[in-house]
Amino acid sequence: MESLLDFEECIKDSPEFRLCGKMVEAGQAYNSANQLFLSGLVELFVYHRKDTGVVVGSSNKSSHAGLQEMLSFHTVSPVLRFSCLTHVVSDQxxxxxxxxxxxxxxETAAVKNAQVSRHKAAEAEQASHLLLATRKCSQHFALDYCLQVPLLVVPQVFSFVHAQFTFFHQGFDLLRDLEPTMKTMAAQVLTSDLCDCSAKRKDLENKHLLVQQRVRTP
Known part of the structure; x- marks a missing residue:
């Protein structure tokens, strides 16, 4: 069974661990860019507030609200990644x-065993037995501690997976709710463009006839 998280990669400054940190920084930069994009949408709505197309204005509002909510869900993902990567066991x-x-x-037993005089057989034997017993106890505690670390990290991984699921699910629902509004806006823009195109065509035809009449007039 492959482990979900390599313990050695977490306790050393390895290239893979640094890449994980860069991934978190890239996610934060992506969120900042999304926030700037939403600010641009707000400015666009301000400039087109007096437009005759009511649907366009409402669509801008709906799009901004939906994207803002998606961004809030997306912000949770890098936060959980950072928490998962930097999670340490509490001092308590x-x-x-x-x-x-x-x-x-x-360490104390090792120092005593090194400092005891070898001419004192009883003290040397006692220090050696104490060192062996302490070493075995330390090995057992180290194994137990290493087994507890994944148990503390797994809930963080589950939280990250749940956040990813929530983000994509909420994004799908928001985009599905925006679909009718986007279709209505596209239809209105298409109708407006067709009307403008027809008006300009008639205007050009009238100008063309006027030019021809002036050319024919002696």
Whole structure:
């Protein structure tokens, strides 16, 4: 069974881990660009507020509201990625405190075993047994601690997957709700363009007839 998260990649500054950080930064830049795009839509709506096409104005409002809601859902994704990548075990975690204490005891036992005089067989044997016992205890706690870390990361991964599902589901619903408005706006714009084109064609035909009459007139 392949692990969802490589523990060694999380505890060292590896190229893959740095790429994950760059992915989060790219997502934040994408959200900033989307926000600028929405600001441009607001300015467009302000400039076309006095237009005769009521549907266009309402479509701008609906599009802006829908895209703003999609952006809010999309912002959750990089936040959860960053939380998943930088999630560490809290200092209040009893397992972490116990793990740190055992590591300190192991260092202390190693120092005592190195400093004890070899001429004192009883003290040397006692220090050696203490070092072996502390080392085994440290290994057991290290294994237990490494097994607990994925259990703390998995909920973050599930939250990220759920946020992705929510984002795409909400985006689909919003775009589906905007579809009738977009069709109505397209029909209105097409009708307006056809009317303008017909009016300009008639105007050009009248001008052409007027020019021909003036040319024929001696």
């Amino acid at each position: 975690n009893p397992s972490e405190k116990e793990f740190v204490r055992i590591r300190e005891d192991l």
